[in-house]
Amino acid sequence: MPIVNIQVTRDGVTKEQKQQLIKGVTQLLQDVLNKEAHLTHVIIQEISTEDWGVAGEQVAELRKKGKI
Structure with a gap:
């Protein structure tokens, strides 16, 4: 029983995008x-x-500074 854990930042990932990830990863495990x-x-x-x-800083702060 494979278990795949995907971690993303909480930045507007939609329900539809999450469904695509779930479907795609499931298909990939079937295929490979x-x-x-x-x-x-x-x-x-x-x-x-x-x-x-x-790089030693919070992503929130890096985004405020325009570094990412």
Whole structure:
């Protein structure tokens, strides 16, 4: 039973985009690893940009500065 965890920043990822990710990852596991869709679990976690850091700074602050 594959379990895939996708982490994204909480920045307007739509319900439809999440559904596309779930469907696409499930299909990929079927195609590459021959895993059955009904046994494949996909978890999407949204993380605040204040709780995500890059190069020693919070993503929220980097975005305010226009660095990312």
